[in-house]
Amino acid sequence: MTNFFSNKIRLSSSLLKRFQRHATSATPSLFITRSYTNEGNRPTIVHKRSLDILHDPWFNKGTSFTMTERDRLDLRGLLPPNVMSTELQIERFMIDLKRLEVQARDGPSDPNALAKWRILNRLHDRNETMYYKVLIANIEEYAPVVYTPTVGLVCQNYSGLFRRPRGMYFSAEDRGEMMSMVYNWPADQVDMIVVTDGSRILGLGDLGVQGIGIAIGKLDLYVAAAGINPQRVLPVMIDVGTNNEKLLKDPLYLGLQQHRLEGDEYLAVIDEFMQAVFTRWPLVIVQFEDFQSKWAFKLLQRYRNTYRMFNDDVQGTAGVAIAGLLGAVRAQGRPMIDFPKMKIVVAGAGSAGIGVLNAARKTMARMLGNNEVAFESAKSQFWVVDAKGLITEERENIDPEALPFARNVREADRQGLREGASLVEVVKQVKPDVLLGLSAVGGLFSKEVLEALKDSTSTRPAVFAMSNPTNNAECTPEEAFSILGDNIIFASGSPFKDVDLGNGHIGHCNQGNNMYLFPGIGLGTLLSGSRSISDGMLQAAAECLAAYMSEEEVVSGIIFPSISRIRDITKEVATAVIMEAIEEDLVEGYRNIDARDLRKLNKEEILKHVNKNMWTPEYPNLVYKDD
Ligand SMILES: NC(=O)c1ccc[n+]([C@@H]2O[C@H](COP(=O)([O-])OP(=O)(O)OC[C@H]3O[C@@H](n4cnc5c(N)ncnc54)[C@H](O)[C@@H]3O)[C@@H](O)[C@H]2O)c1
Ligand SMILES: O=C(O)C[C@H](O)C(=O)O
Ligand SMILES: [Mg+2]
Numbered sequence: 001m002t003n004f005f006s007n008k009i010r011l012s013s014s015l016l017k018r019f020q021r022h023a024t025s026a027t028p029s030l031f032i033t034r035s036y037t038n039e040g041n042r043p044t045i046v047h048k049r050s051l052d053i054l055h056d057p058w059f060n061k062g063t064s065f066t067m068t069e070r071d072r073l074d075l076r077g078l079l080p081p082n083v084m085s086t087e088l089q090i091e092r093f094m095i096d097l098k099r100l101e102v103q104a105r106d107g108p109s110d111p112n113a114l115a116k117w118r119i120l121n122r123l124h125d126r127n128e129t130m131y132y133k134v135l136i137a138n139i140e141e142y143a144p145v146v147y148t149p150t151v152g153l154v155c156q157n158y159s160g161l162f163r164r165p166r167g168m169y170f171s172a173e174d175r176g177e178m179m180s181m182v183y184n185w186p187a188d189q190v191d192m193i194v195v196t197d198g199s200r201i202l203g204l205g206d207l208g209v210q211g212i213g214i215a216i217g218k219l220d221l222y223v224a225a226a227g228i229n230p231q232r233v234l235p236v237m238i239d240v241g242t243n244n245e246k247l248l249k250d251p252l253y254l255g256l257q258q259h260r261l262e263g264d265e266y267l268a269v270i271d272e273f274m275q276a277v278f279t280r281w282p283l284v285i286v287q288f289e290d291f292q293s294k295w296a297f298k299l300l301q302r303y304r305n306t307y308r309m310f311n312d313d314v315q316g317t318a319g320v321a322i323a324g325l326l327g328a329v330r331a332q333g334r335p336m337i338d339f340p341k342m343k344i345v346v347a348g349a350g351s352a353g354i355g356v357l358n359a360a361r362k363t364m365a366r367m368l369g370n371n372e373v374a375f376e377s378a379k380s381q382f383w384v385v386d387a388k389g390l391i392t393e394e395r396e397n398i399d400p401e402a403l404p405f406a407r408n409v410r411e412a413d414r415q416g417l418r419e420g421a422s423l424v425e426v427v428k429q430v431k432p433d434v435l436l437g438l439s440a441v442g443g444l445f446s447k448e449v450l451e452a453l454k455d456s457t458s459t460r461p462a463v464f465a466m467s468n469p470t471n472n473a474e475c476t477p478e479e480a481f482s483i484l485g486d487n488i489i490f491a492s493g494s495p496f497k498d499v500d501l502g503n504g505h506i507g508h509c510n511q512g513n514n515m516y517l518f519p520g521i522g523l524g525t526l527l528s529g530s531r532s533i534s535d536g537m538l539q540a541a542a543e544c545l546a547a548y549m550s551e552e553e554v555v556s557g558i559i560f561p562s563i564s565r566i567r568d569i570t571k572e573v574a575t576a577v578i579m580e581a582i583e584e585d586l587v588e589g590y591r592n593i594d595a596r597d598l599r600k601l602n603k604e605e606i607l608k609h610v611n612k613n614m615w616t617p618e619y620p621n622l623v624y625k626d627d
Contacts, residue, residue: 050074051186054165063162063254064089077181080162080209080254081171081239092252096160113150114157120146125164128230132617135224140564143221148513149469149494151217152202158210159252166216167235169209170273171256172265178276185234190281192228192522194218194312195236195273199243199260199292200351203440203472206292208242209255214290218312218518225566226519226574227614228526234284236277240269270299278307283529283590285522287312293351297401308525310533316514316521317352318359319542320560321436321464324512325360326546327559328434328462328489336546340364340378343457345432347423347474348439349386349402352466356438357382357405359542362535379404380411383430386439389420424448433458437474440467445475450483462489466512470494481507489557508557516560517541520573527574527613528581529588529595540580541573548572571614575607 046059053073054060061069063084070076084092120142124131135142144150154161168185170178198211215235222228241258242248248257261269277284286309288299300311310316325344326336344360346353361378368374384391384405391398392407412418416429427435427449435453437444445465453461461484465474477490477499486505491512499507521541525533548561548569561569581587582599589595593609601609 050184051078054078060164062089062164074184076177077168077170077174077184079165080169080212080237081173081256082209082254084252084254088252092160092162095252096157113145114153114161116142116145117150117154118161121161121163124166129617129619132223132230135220136567136617139224139566140562143224143515143563143566144495146220147217147515148202151213152204152469154217155201155207155210155213156204158207158213159250159254162254167212167237169212169237169239170269170276171239172241172258172261172269173256175269175272178272179279182276182280185280187231187234189232190234190277190284191232191526192219192222192285192287193234193236193277194222194287194289195238196289197238197240197270197291197295198255199290199295201290202468203442204469206242206244206247206260208244208247208253209237209239210247211290212237218287218289221515221566222519222522223615225515225570226523227567227570227616228519228523229615236273238269238273240266266295267302274303274307274309283308283526285309285525285533287518287522289313291351293354293401296351297354305532308531308533310521310538311351311355312514312518313351314355315359315533315538316518317438317466318355319517319521319538319545320512320514321356321466322359322363322542323516323545323548324464324491324510324559325434325462326363327549327554328460330551330554331462331489331557331559332458332460333555337367340368340381342381342434343383343430343432344381344434344436345383345385345423345426345430347385347435347437347441347444348467349384349391349399349405350438350440352438353384353386354401354405356436357384359539361404363539363542383407383417383426383432385421385423385426389422390417390426392417392419394419424452427452428455431455431457432461434462434464436462436464436466438466439474440472441474442467442472443475445480447479447483450475450480453484460487460489462491464491464512466491466493468493468513470496477507477509489559491560495563510558510560511563512560515563515566516545516569517573519566520544520570521577523570523610523614524574524577524581527590527610528578528586528598529590530581530586531588532586534580534584534586536584537577537580537586540576544573544576545569567614571607571610574610575603578606578610579603 063079064086065075066083174181194215196211196215198208199206201207201211201214212235219233219235222233223230239255240261241256243260247253288309288311290313296311296314300314303309326339329336329339346357364378364381365375368378382405391402392409392412394409395406398406417426463480467473473492473494477496480488480490481499481501486501486507491510493513495511496509498509501507549559587595587598589598
């Protein structure tokens, strides 16, 4: 490993100190740097490097820094990889400006959301403490702006919106350099990394380098909900190319204009990145986000026993769905132990759908006796429909992850179903308790499908339209409540308003989003010091969320908390994660509390410990000292 290091590591401790509050400083260099601007071809002498340059409006050239300049100034990895001419930079800016003007004439919703995002983003660039104060105090209003759904729009329009860089870019061009370039990041301690390769951003497909927005949005929630110190978070984009033909043809695209690396070449890049970040920050936690499913599972298996990492779409979503499904059982007035009797139709067999199926099957099996027989029998509660229809054992080239859930052909035949049967046919025949969508197909739960669900054998069927962002939801709450009436449970991945049913009743729209779990999983893992994130820790997080809602709330159709309670629920989830890590003997402690001390704490004390370790945005007293 050490041979990756090169003499490019030049960060002195004084330089590091100067970086400490980098993210908030946009100070022109007039008073802090001696510079000599000369006429003609003579160079401009600057006395700063790395982020100090990018955050100095006098010297910053953004994406126009040439590769030689990037190397000379320790900028490699701190900017997206495509070097832009000044003309293209200006064009990018103008297109963005004009597009906003056009949209402003068309209608209020999108430009408003984007305009709010811009204003918040500028505040984020100028003053982090104030930004997080605003975000935490108004989380219900602004989470949909900095996170889902607006973050999807931000990623789609990233080329025009990009101003100052935030986070790091590791690209295929950086192979062999990652071990050294990771030291270009100014913080000497990083607690949380959210990394994406941009291959499946929400339900919007391959957005390449533009996907970094999702890592930034997730980390905003880590700070706002879990109280992770914003100086210790790092959004990362791994740019291995894109298969989005539109972006490949777009001269203004900021990423590598090549098709995605595949196979061993792809793995080598991700391996190098993991080695680099864990070498520099051995205690960091890496959250994988929005990787296409063909890599999501492979990478999870590859790294989960070696590194402190998890995949939010596979594991975080699974926990949130389990909590929702248990809530749906309780909402029928039945005990949670009745969960294994639920008939569940899942539309979508990608990273999220399969993650949910595996976790739901395990939860059922545990309730049925926690043995092989229980595990085998639990799978018969699920019917999985993907882009090709119902998945049966007859499916050609079946995805190995979906294979355990393929229906037996004869059994399907007895039910009047066959390989490839449509979603509406499946719903008609199965009459499920739950219809759960993780398909990324907006409107998939059509009028016909929802009509078919009227024959559900459940006393209170559940509709989970979990795909993001808003336009990709399988149906809206209005559609579900208007067709099925108010005796249903409804949840969606993106936020929707409750529905006034006009009869004095309100149809409650729950937001079933992994944001209720990933911040607590990260915080709990961090404070426990556990070197890995076990299935038990994830299960404890899900059960904690399931138990968070009172009987009264659940019966009235509220199965997930309001986002205004996210900081509180995150504390509880983190506590549950730590307790499970103690139970499994995984704790190693963190900072001034070691494993022995941690093991002595009861639940109340752990909760207090969690609370005490959460960062809150307050201005510190600043004292200037020369280097
Ligand atoms: N609410 C949440 O917390 C949450 C969490 C993770 C993912 N998601 C959302 O779930 C969606 C899927 O994510 P993913 O990672 O599994 O994506 P993916 O691309 O890996 O999988 C999509 C799946 O949907 C299937 N599909 C496509 N068209 C279909 C159709 N007409 N009928 C039925 N199935 C169809 C595909 O065959 C595939 O199996 C995205 O929109 C994502 O935003 C939501
Ligand atoms: O990002 C979200 O809002 C949830 C989830 O991780 C997704 O990919 O859709
Ligand atoms: Mg995601």
